[in-house]
Amino acid sequence: MTVRAKFKVASVTEQEGGLKTATLHPVTSGSPENEQFFKWTPSGQIQLGTINPASAEHFVPGRQFYVDFMPVEA
Template sequence: MTTVRAKFKVQSVTESEGGLKTANLSPVTSGSSENDKFFKWTPGGQIQLGTINPDAAAQFVPGRQFYVDFTPADEAQKAD
């Protein structure tokens, strides 16, 4: 199974009417030797996640970093 791992940092979190919180994440670019490696070898881009789940939303704090793993769904389903 092929997995691509990236590392992203929460840039901002906004809250809309109705309690929807939206986290905006960007790839790490510096700050540690690990981040330098991720910046050099993994995909770039943006991630925007929205949730009304307070426990999930609490995880997304500006400045916090996350590993993001991309596994093809068709390969993951074969393992089931």
Template sequence: MSVRAKFKVNNVTTYPDGAARIDMAPVYDSNPESENAKFFNATPWGQVTLGTVNKAAAEQFKLGGEFYVDFTPAA
């Protein structure tokens, strides 16, 4: 079984060598009918911190951007 969560980019730190750190947290909305409220109530919460040395990959994560995160068993 897979679980899909939805996270929002809260911080992007870029380094002189082109590396980047991306910090994400679960989406939330006070409107119980919104997609973000439904995701918050139904899926895992926590923090996601990504690191990459690939500049093109890092550029995909804009501050405030929202992303689906799929957790699928590897075995």
């Protein structure tokens, strides 16, 4: 079974050496879809770090992402 959540970038920090870390929180409002996601995923946090500039440019505060959680088969 796959579980889908919807998260929004809350902040991005950059550290020495080029590491950028994005912090994402579940969406809470702004559209009927967001309100439906919030109904089932009211809290949480994801932090992603990357030194790849091409990846980091996608994570800007306010941008929203679908996140799919799929089990890995052994």
